[in-house]
Amino acid sequence: xxxxxxxxxxxxxxxxxxxxxxxxxxxxxxxxxxxxxxxxxxxxxxxxxxxxxxxxxxxxxxxxxxxxxxxxxxxxxxxxxxxxxxxxxxxxxxxxxxxxxxxxxxxxxxxxxxxxxxxxxxxxxxxxxxxxxxxxxxxxxxxxxxxx
Amino acid sequence: xxxxxxxxxxxxxxxxxxxxxxxxxxxxxxxxxxxxxxxxxxxxxxxxxxxxxxxxxxxxxxxxxxxxxxxxxxxxxxxxxxxxxxxxxxxxxxxxxxxxxxxxxxxxxxxxxxxxxxxxxxxxxxxxxxxxxxxxxxxxxxxxxxxxxxxxxxxxxxxxxxxxxxx
Numbered sequence: 397x398x399x400x401x402x403x404x405x406x407x408x409x410x411x412x413x414x415x416x417x418x419x420x421x422x423x424x425x426x427x428x429x430x431x432x433x434x435x436x437x438x439x440x441x442x443x444x445x446x447x448x449x450x451x452x453x454x455x456x457x458x459x460x461x462x463x464x465x466x467x468x469x470x471x472x473x474x475x476x477x478x479x480x481x482x483x484x485x486x487x488x489x490x491x492x493x494x495x496x497x498x499x500x501x502x503x504x505x506x507x508x509x510x511x512x513x514x515x516x517x518x519x520x521x522x523x524x525x526x527x528x529x530x531x532x533x534x535x536x537x538x539x540x541x542x543x544x
Numbered sequence: 545x546x547x548x549x550x551x552x553x554x555x556x557x558x559x560x561x562x563x564x565x566x567x568x569x570x571x572x573x574x575x576x577x578x579x580x581x582x583x584x585x586x587x588x589x590x591x592x593x594x595x596x597x598x599x600x601x602x603x604x605x606x607x608x609x610x611x612x613x614x615x616x617x618x619x620x621x622x623x624x625x626x627x628x629x630x631x632x633x634x635x636x637x638x639x640x641x642x643x644x645x646x647x648x649x650x651x652x653x654x655x656x657x658x659x660x661x662x663x664x665x666x667x668x669x670x671x672x673x674x675x676x677x678x679x680x681x682x683x684x685x686x687x688x689x690x691x692x693x694x695x696x697x698x699x700x701x702x703x704x705x706x707x708x709x710x711x
């Protein structure tokens with residue numbers, strides 16, 4: 397693996413993990429009755445930026461390296477299911493995440509000027525779904541890395 | 545100092561902050577709530593303690609994932625499939641889930657406190673012992689037993705502190 401690819405992998409993982417952590421912060425604040433929406437929307441938009449960074453770096457890594465160098469090793473190894481199920485699932489579910497994150501950020505921005513209890517609860521539920529997807533994707537990534 | 549050593553220091557600092565803050569959060573809460581009233585000053589102390597705990601969790605997660613990257617890039621991937629590693633990941637996920645359930649008031653505080661305190665210590669112990677012959681399920685069974693024991697111990701301590709003073 398080249399230094400560039402290693403750097404991309406590091407950016408992919410760390411930006412993804414921090415973005416998941418940010419969604420956790422957003423959720424914790426949205427569960428309060430009167431959250432600080434300015435803070436919440438800033439964190440939500442930061443999560444969007446990090447998810448897109450994680451998304452683009454992983455895309456380059458996947459297209460230029462994973463398919464040709466990593467995937468064959470996993471398929472030939474003891475746990476090919478790491479690719480056939482976990483990676484295949486991860487790479488498709490992950491496509492949703494940046495757009496779910498944008499929806500959360502837009503909703504929290506709207507809430508800054510129009511505090512609404514029902515929208516707050518719906519946004520909290522959407523953030524919970526995003527958090528669940530994020531944790532699942534991260535866990536799948538660890539399984540894939542551990543199966544090489 | 546190597547990058548690996550920096551990660552180890554970050555991981556240890558995160559664990560120390562988390563375990564220490566979880567311990568003192570429990571001590572402070574038990575002490576402050578002995579008169580069934582938590583005043584503003586006591587609330588501020590608890591708030592600072594929880595902030596330290598969250599900082600510890602953040603450092604632990606970031607350094608933990610940095611370790612994963614390090615192992616992946618150096619091709620030492622056997623760690624990523626070990627039972628103790630996955631048990632530790634589960635414990636960290638429980639810590640996050642527990643915080644959410646406490647925030648929504650779905651989980652009673654007594655149970656949440658026991659889960660939080662036990663989880664931090666289990667994460668610390670799993671980190672210290674490293675590899676173990678126990679399976680993932682066995683570790684989780686011990687973990688659940690520990691939560692129950694800690695829960696009963698905390699209940700006993702709180703009952704003692706709340707007991708009417710003998711004149």
